[in-house]
Amino acid sequence: MSGSDQVILSQDEAYDLLSNARRRFVISYLRSQDGPVALNELSRRLAAQENDTPVDELTDQQIKRIYVSLYQTHLPKLEEAELIEYDRDRSVLELREAADRLDEYLPTEESEGRSWQLVYGVLAGIGLLVYVVVGLVPSIPISMGQLGIAVIVAFASVSLAHYVSEQS
Numbered sequence: 001m002s003g004s005d006q007v008i009l010s011q012d013e014a015y016d017l018l019s020n021a022r023r024r025f026v027i028s029y030l031r032s033q034d035g036p037v038a039l040n041e042l043s044r045r046l047a048a049q050e051n052d053t054p055v056d057e058l059t060d061q062q063i064k065r066i067y068v069s070l071y072q073t074h075l076p077k078l079e080e081a082e083l084i085e086y087d088r089d090r091s092v093l094e095l096r097e098a099a100d101r102l103d104e105y106l107p108t109e110e111s112e113g114r115s116w117q118l119v120y121g122v123l124a125g126i127g128l129l130v131y132v133v134v135g136l137v138p139s140i141p142i143s144m145g146q147l148g149i150a151v152i153v154a155f156a157s158v159s160l161a162h163y164v165s166e167q168s
Contacts, residue, residue, distance in 0.1 A: 008101075009081065009101055009102070011105070013081065014101070014102055014104075014105045015105060017077065017078065017081055017083070017102065018102060018105060020074065022046060022066075022069065022070065022074050023074050023077065023078060025045075025046050025049065026042065026046075026070070026074060026075070026078060026084070026093075027078070027083070027095065027099055027102065029042060029045060029046070030042075030084065030093065030094065030095035030099075031095060031099070033095075035094065036087075036092040036093065036094040037092060037093055037094070038091060038092050039067065039070065039071065039075075039091045039092065039093060040063075040067070040091065042070065042093070043063050043066045043067040043070060044058060044063055046066050046070070047062045047063045047065070047066040050066065075093065081098075082096060082098050083095070083096055083098055083099040083102070084096060084099070116162050119158055119162075120155075120158065123154055123155060123158055127151040127154070130147060130151075131144070131147060131151075134147055
């Protein structure tokens with residue numbers, strides 16, 4: 001990888017490149033390697049993943065189907081975007097530093113850590129349950145207005161926590 005990669009990808013170009021699972025696999029696999037990777041090896045790894053089969057149990061047809069797809073479609077697209085270096089003579093490829101520019105379009109581990117939809121859903125469910133209980137049991141010393149304010153404050157608190165977590 002050269003240190004002088006100055007590739008600028010628009011958001012549309014980045015999403016187009018990342019829209020295909022095979023291209024995402026190529027980028028991910030190359031990131032996990034310390035140097036150039038043979039196209040044959042990459043094809044076997046991808047075929048194993050797509051077929052949910054160990055590499056040593058793959059058929060030649062399964063590997064060839066992936067190899068041709070990578071060779072004819074996906075590698076040229078990644079090479080044109082200057083995200084990989086592909087040496088056709090040696091049939092090896094390597095990720096370029098420019099591929100790091102795709103990171104801003106990929107979810108981070110932090111953003112995957114908390115499912116805010118679940119938090120809001122649970123809060124809504126608890127609020128509904130409390131409303132039902134208060135409505136059915138007239139001896140509870142809390143009015144529907146007070147309960148409504150408590151639910152609004154709870155949602156405001158969760159919304160604030162969500163906002164703060166997204167800013168960091």
